[in-house]
Amino acid sequence: MRKRTEYLLTTTALLLLGTSSLCHAASGKLIGTAGLSQIEGSGGGGLVPWATLTGYDSQEQISVNAQYSQANLDNYKLDVLGVSASFYDKIEISIAQHEFELKDAGVDIKQHIVGIKYKLYGDAVYSKWPQFSLGVQFKDIDNGEIARAVGAIDSDKGTDIYLAATKVHLGAIAGYNAVWNLTARATKANELGLLGFGGIENGSYQLMLEASAGLLLSRHLVIGAEYRQKPDNLGLGEDDWKDLFISYIPSKDISFTIAWADLGAIAGVKGQQGLYFSLSGQLR
Amino acid sequence: MKSPIMLLTLGMLWGCANHSTSIYQQLGGEKAIEQIVENFIHEIQFDEYMFSQFKDSNINRFREKMAEHLCMLADGPCQYTGDDMQTVHEGMNITENQFNHSVDLFIKAMDKANIPHSIQNKFLAKIAPSRKDIIYR
Numbered sequence: 451m452r453k454r455t456e457y458l459l460t461t462t463a464l465l466l467l468g469t470s471s472l473c474h475a476a477s478g479k480l481i482g483t484a485g486l487s488q489i490e491g492s493g494g495g496g497l498v499p500w501a502t503l504t505g506y507d508s509q510e511q512i513s514v515n516a517q518y519s520q521a522n523l524d525n526y527k528l529d530v531l532g533v534s535a536s537f538y539d540k541i542e543i544s545i546a547q548h549e550f551e552l553k554d555a556g557v558d559i560k561q562h563i564v565g566i567k568y569k570l571y572g573d574a575v576y577s578k579w580p581q582f583s584l585g586v587q588f589k590d591i592d593n594g595e596i597a598r599a600v601g602a603i604d605s606d607k608g609t610d611i612y613l614a615a616t617k618v619h620l621g622a623i624a625g626y627n628a629v630w631n632l633t634a635r636a637t638k639a640n641e642l643g644l645l646g647f648g649g650i651e652n653g654s655y656q657l658m659l660e661a662s663a664g665l666l667l668s669r670h671l672v673i674g675a676e677y678r679q680k681p682d683n684l685g686l687g688e689d690d691w692k693d694l695f696i697s698y699i700p701s702k703d704i705s706f707t708i709a710w711a712d713l714g715a716i717a718g719v720k721g722q723q724g725l726y727f728s729l730s731g732q733l734r
Numbered sequence: 735m736k737s738p739i740m741l742l743t744l745g746m747l748w749g750c751a752n753h754s755t756s757i758y759q760q761l762g763g764e765k766a767i768e769q770i771v772e773n774f775i776h777e778i779q780f781d782e783y784m785f786s787q788f789k790d791s792n793i794n795r796f797r798e799k800m801a802e803h804l805c806m807l808a809d810g811p812c813q814y815t816g817d818d819m820q821t822v823h824e825g826m827n828i829t830e831n832q833f834n835h836s837v838d839l840f841i842k843a844m845d846k847a848n849i850p851h852s853i854q855n856k857f858l859a860k861i862a863p864s865r866k867d868i869i870y871r
């Protein structure tokens with residue numbers, strides 16, 4: 451059953467990515483202010499879920515997006531495949547699949563994440579105050595052996611809840627548009643949930659802060675930085691994550707992001723840095 | 735790693751304080767605004783989605799009032815003699831999508847008038863607050 455959903459997800463995502471530029475897509479927002487997603491499948495920057503939804507939908511539109519992302523680190527590799535739908539610039543539903551490869555051990559950890567995001571207030575570009583959204587990410591690990599081996603309390607399922615605020619400032623920095631985002635996340639997840647939830651050092655929810663800042667150099671080019679605080683439930687020295695990114699957005703239908711990510715120690719192996727690449731396409 | 739964020743924040747504050755020449759002057763004055771309005775009307779004419787709203791409008795009046803209004807928003811030396819935004823767009827039921835689309839067309843109109851990217855953004859920042867008076871009226 452699981453194999454089948456995975457296969458379905460993979461083929462639909464690829465198919466949709468392939469045909470994305472052919473379809474008539476939602477176009478209700480300013481280019482460069484939407485269309486990006488994060489590693490857990492929600493609309494946002496590479497690491498951090500933002501208050502903005504993935505799609506370019508306005509209050510009258512529905513949009514569907516797909517992403518393929520990969521982080522290639524010294525000792526690990528993470529592949530992310532995701533599909534999300536945004537309804538009337540109000541609700542976003544996302545599904546993402548993680549395949550995390552432990553290069554030395556030759557093993558994979560798989561995880562599925564279903565996300566829901568609800569816009570509480572505002573419009574990142576047009577309202578006076580930032581846009582606010584509340585989101586939930588339901589995480590489900592396929593093979594929990596490694597999570598158990600490193601001492602996770604729960605090696606099966608976990609849920610993150612976050613509140614995000616995002617604002618675009620038109621012409622704010624020497625005439626360039628700037629965007630910032632702040633997210634507070636309640637989580638028990640170890641390394642996104644790939645190493646389970648909770649551990650010997652801590653078993654309860656903790657509040658983590660995540661932040662992003664970006665500058666739109668043109669209507670098609672964004673550079674920025676992200677920071678994501680993480681708990682160290684397992685006592686393995688889990689580090690906060692950071693990246694520097696550049697996104698190229700040739701049209702509202704497609705975007706490419708490359709980032710230099712510094713993910714610190716993962717499962718006790720220090721100094722994990724590498725390139726993150728992401729391709730996202732708007733299907734309608 | 736936190737320093738880029740700090741820099742951006744500082745930059746934003748600096749950007750707010752830097753108002754020495756008006757946007758009207760930076761755009762290139764009356765000529766530039768007339769050119770933008772002309773291009774904008776051209777964009778609307780060839781846009782099925784927008785044109786339906788304007789088919790019964792007096793384009794000469796629109797041209798004149800729009801130029802005055804933009805001049806005023808850009809802190810130029812003009813007197814706007816048209817009606818206020820809410821009254822003008824009352825009953826048109828302009829959707830958020832139509833509004834955002836009109837901003838795309840407006841950007842095209844500025845591109846074709848060779849307005850530099852950074853000045854376009856500062857101008858858009860002046861226009862954006864009108865949105866709440868224009869949509870869903």
Ligand code: HEM
Nearest residue numbers: 787788791792799800803816817822828832833836861864
């Ligand atoms: C930032 C956005 C906008 C600004 C600053 C703006 C400004 C103006 C101005 C100054 C006028 C002339 C007022 C007068 O004649 O007294 C006008 C008229 C008009 N506007 Fe807008 N407008 C905007 C957006 C829109 C949008 C999105 C639509 C429709 C999709 C629209 C539809 C119209 C129409 C149809 C008229 C002509 C009304 C008539 O025939 O009497 N406007 N607008």
